[in-house]
Amino acid sequence: MGNREDLLEGAKRCLYDKGYFRTTARDIATEAGVSLAAIGYHYGTKDALLNEAVVVAMQEWAEDLRRVLAEPGDFATTWGKVIDSFATARPLWVIQFELVAHMARTPEMREAFAKAGEQARLGLAELFGSDSERVGAVVQTLVAGLASQWLVDPDAAPSSEDLLEGLRFLTGPASETPGA
Numbered sequence: 001m002g003n004r005e006d007l008l009e010g011a012k013r014c015l016y017d018k019g020y021f022r023t024t025a026r027d028i029a030t031e032a033g034v035s036l037a038a039i040g041y042h043y044g045t046k047d048a049l050l051n052e053a054v055v056v057a058m059q060e061w062a063e064d065l066r067r068v069l070a071e072p073g074d075f076a077t078t079w080g081k082v083i084d085s086f087a088t089a090r091p092l093w094v095i096q097f098e099l100v101a102h103m104a105r106t107p108e109m110r111e112a113f114a115k116a117g118e119q120a121r122l123g124l125a126e127l128f129g130s131d132s133e134r135v136g137a138v139v140q141t142l143v144a145g146l147a148s149q150w151l152v153d154p155d156a157a158p159s160s161e162d163l164l165e166g167l168r169f170l171t172g173p174a175s176e177t178p179g180a
Helices: 003-018 025-032 037-043 046-069 075-088 090-103 107-127 133-152 160-171
Strands: none
Touching (some): 003 037, 003 046, 003 090, 025 046, 037 046, 046 075, 046 107, 075 090, 075 133, 075 160, 090 107
């Protein structure tokens, strides 16, 4: 690997160990085994490097999930695998929620993650057998909501069976009339 790739891998390791806001440029350079100046040369800023590291880490999570979901299964089995992935990717989800609050004050970060979000929605739609960004948006909503509940209290977070029951209720006959 070259310095650019080493920096990206070092930034991902730092993100997992320290989180986004506690990671310094020196931490990344040390972890990558390169000079501090290499960050500026290859990425411009530490934040640009960390933002790319988060996007790449999410793509890796999605790829891992794609492999796990390649095995056929019913709704409960599939969503059970999604929920299980939260344990493996816990640091990544913590980082994402850490960043959501910060994006309100960082337009360039919000813009970068909005673009990544579009790709994520399309990727999630494909994972679930669709080419519709709307389907991907619903899946993304379910995944993010489940992840947030799982991070707070994994034992009380909805199971795949709970999710199925709730979706059946919301999309069943009673859903035709608001408030019914």
